[in-house]
Amino acid sequence: MSDHDPDSDDDRGESGDGDENDNGAPGWPVDLAGVTESVVATLGPNGLWNLAALGLHAPEHDDRPADAPVRARTWGRTRTRRNFTERGGGVVQFVADPRDFVDAAATVREEREPVLDSADAWVEVEVERVDAGERGGTEWVDWHLRVTDAAVERTAVRTINRGFGAVIDATVAASRLDVPAYDTGELLARLRYFADVVDRCGGPAEREAFERLREASGWESRDHGDDADGEYRDGGRGDGHRDGDDANGR
Structure with a gap:
């Protein structure tokens, strides 16, 4: 790939050669499911x-x-x-x-x-x-x-905790706060739940990530009845959808 320095990482893996992975998708170096x-x-x-x-x-x-x-x-x-x-x-x-x-x-x-x-x-x-x-x-x-x-790039074993999943789901909920098709109260309830999961089960990285989401989305101020601008996701488009997620899939 011309825009990435091939010598920048000592643990760089071999480039893909177009072979199919176990998932059948040609060239992908990882299994994809769902x-x-x-x-x-x-x-x-x-x-x-x-x-x-x-x-x-x-x-x-x-x-x-x-x-x-x-x-x-x-x-x-x-x-x-x-x-x-x-x-x-x-x-x-x-x-x-x-x-x-x-x-x-x-x-x-x-x-x-x-x-x-x-x-x-x-x-x-x-x-x-x-x-x-x-x-x-x-x-x-x-x-x-x-x-x-x-x-x-690396094949080290990566452990996960419930906080990681809560962070991912929280970005979905935050991105939908300004979409009329979604109930704001329900979304805010989800975000409160995810915040609790991150606090109880997340590590330092998950807690820092959730704090960044708080700052970027302003959902807590909205949860207290204040007006928030609702500009999220991909440069503040505020359309309430995650790229690649069906509207009824989350």
Whole structure:
């Protein structure tokens, strides 16, 4: 991948050669099942890589043939959608640091290089727009992702705790606070629950990640009846959907 220094990490793995993984998706260095959470980097017109959270739909999850392309859905007129359209691809990466995931999901984060230090593996993809529509007043676009290059950066055992999962789900709830189709009170109740899980079960990284989400979304001020601007996800689009997540899937 031309935009990432191949000598930057001593533990860089071998590049993908297009072989199929056990999941049947050609070229992917990891097994994909259901909707796999990832961070995608797309090159913007300013020459910087924009980071956003992106759900990857395994073919079997959508009742498609096992060797069909991985599918992703973008919601709204986001930077990811724009860059996919103008550049025709991006770099999908799998990260285990909840702080990087929150930054991608709830803030505007741009980097000079596409691959984060916390990425366990990355996949350079070409994208093809295959469908589009509207739900709840928000436009969506479906993309097929095809691998052009890939690498495994590290194979160390990563442990997880309940706090990690709570952080991921909390980014979904926070992104939907301004969508009329979702009940604000219910979403705030979920966020209070996730905050409790992170406090009880999360480690330092999860707690720091959740604090970043608090600051980015302002959900606690809204929970106390104050007005919050509701600008979340992928640069403050406020459309209430996570890239790659169906509106009724969370």
